[in-house]
Amino acid sequence: MIKVSIVGATGYTGEQIIKILLRHKDAKIVSLTAKLDNEVYIDDEFPELKNLIHQKCYPFEKEKAISGADLIFLALPHTLSMKFSGYFLDKGLKVIDLSADYRLKDAEVYSRWYDCRHTDLGNIEKAVYGLPELYENEIKKADFVANPGCYPTSAILGLAPVLKEGLNSGSEIIIDSKTGIMGAGRKASLAFHFPECEGSVKAYRIGAHQHTPEMEQELSKIAGKNIKVLFTPHLIPMSRGILSTIYLTLKKEVSLGKIVELYSDFYKGKPFVRVYPQGKLPQTKDIRSNNFCDIGFAYDKATGKLVIISTVDNLLKGAAGQAVQNMNIMFGLEQTEGLI
Ligand SMILES: NC(=O)c1ccc[n+]([C@@H]2O[C@H](COP(=O)([O-])OP(=O)(O)OC[C@H]3O[C@@H](n4cnc5c(N)ncnc54)[C@H](OP(=O)(O)O)[C@@H]3O)[C@@H](O)[C@H]2O)c1
Known part of the structure; x- marks a missing residue:
């Protein structure tokens, strides 16, 4: 024991x-x-x-x-x-x-x-x-x-396979995340009072959030080169859960089927990562109060960008x-x- x-x-x-x-x-x-x-x-x-x-x-x-x-x-x-x-x-x-x-x-x-x-x-x-x-x-x-931090957990798990495979072009990645209010801890503070948050969404500390260097440290290690992230966190009116929308440019077009295969292989035997099939995207209600990280994908042909959605419960997997x-x-x- x-x-x-x-x-x-x-x-x-x-x-x-x-x-x-x-x-x-x-x-x-x-x-x-x-x-x-x-x-x-x-x-x-x-x-x-x-x-x-x-x-x-x-x-x-x-x-x-x-x-x-x-x-x-x-x-x-x-x-x-x-x-x-x-x-x-x-x-x-x-x-x-x-x-x-x-x-x-x-x-x-x-x-x-x-x-x-x-x-x-x-x-x-x-x-x-x-x-x-x-x-x-x-x-x-x-x-x-x-x-690890909560936002970095969602971002790093969302990006690790594609960076390890060297599929990204350039070294800049955009990470746009939403979090519930419990991420700020239990201690009372005005910014997190119910009337301050209810019915409202706000971005904060753009490019200046303290989780940025943690993401960059770990993503650079995985990619084997210096990675820079533009990280924009948002506070949204729910108690728990993080959803990160990640944008990166691929070196060449890769089918979503191949991306799903790459992620499924990378996370084979990892009990807490669930890779979504093509056409399905994760949402926070499915990771609420459990230890999973759910990951799904879309590809935007016009800009050549892969969009990765990665979601965790900040209090559990985070x-x-x-x-x-x-x-x-x-x-x-x-x-x-x-x-x-
Ligand atoms: N909340 C999240 O979603 C989340 C996610 C990932 C990581 N984290 C990290 O996990 C840590 C804890 O976060 P939390 O959200 O649980 O914070 P929290 O709700 O604010 O709780 C902090 C705890 O630390 C205790 N504490 C504060 N000062 C202390 C001191 N000087 N000596 C002993 N105990 C002290 C508090 O005791 P009292 O109640 O007596 O003040 C309370 O039990 C933080 O570093 C946070 O960044 C949090």
Whole structure:
């Protein structure tokens, strides 16, 4: 039985990890902690957990968070994990960080996009980028996993096969994504109040969103050349789900049948990627509350552009589900345990 600690258990992704672990046959929650002024029962914090778990969540202290755990999930706002990861690793725990602190391999790039200096340079290299469909072998051997961002998960899975095959012309890709409001976390803030979001769609941080360098880092690695993305995120009035519409120019016309074949081969044996047949496009309602990434395609003859639609639940394949998938791989379990 894997003994698991969750830091940030009162947040949206923390709650999802708890829900998954409650149906996981090889994992047991030994510690729940959060910022909190006073301890709370987690099922008082999240009434949907009533009768499922009646465990206390404590104000965070490093020692309290260990509690004999084998693995710790850090579901914290960015800049906090870099303060604690080294401590937990030194104590012999495996660590899965859901924040952005260890995803970028260049600390200078991190500083520029996250507007703060990285304080744990020694562990950046150690952290494996936790996208199981690409790095399963590395994750198997890892003690430390940097769980990917939600938008990057949809974009990278949507693009990996076509970039690996070298079918794209040039190095610029347009990624236009829509997200639900839970992507911003549980803490109240004016921009995400119901009346601010209801009945409205808005673009934000065009070309300046902090997930841009994460996408560029990983897509460049796959393509074997420098890739630039123009990333435009949109906030839409739904609670969860991400849909990314990706535009790229192909070197030559390739039939959609061939594209579907390429993706189906690439993701063969990967239980959480569903490739859609020609003529069918994915939508967020089909990935809501599950760990799948659904991918579909269209081709625009007039512009020679392939349009890829890739959709994930930001809280699951984009965060907590992927984190548990990584845990399963790190402990030699079936990837799907607790998730299907
Ligand atoms: N939401 C998503 O869709 C999503 C997707 C992918 C990745 N992520 C990443 O996952 C991480 C967690 O996101 P979230 O949406 O779950 O955030 P959230 O709902 O805002 O929850 C944050 C959690 O961190 C705790 N916390 C804050 N400061 C702390 C401190 N100093 N010490 C201990 N605990 C502290 C909070 O405790 P209190 O409740 O006591 O304040 C809360 O439990 C973030 O880095 C986020 O970028 C989120």
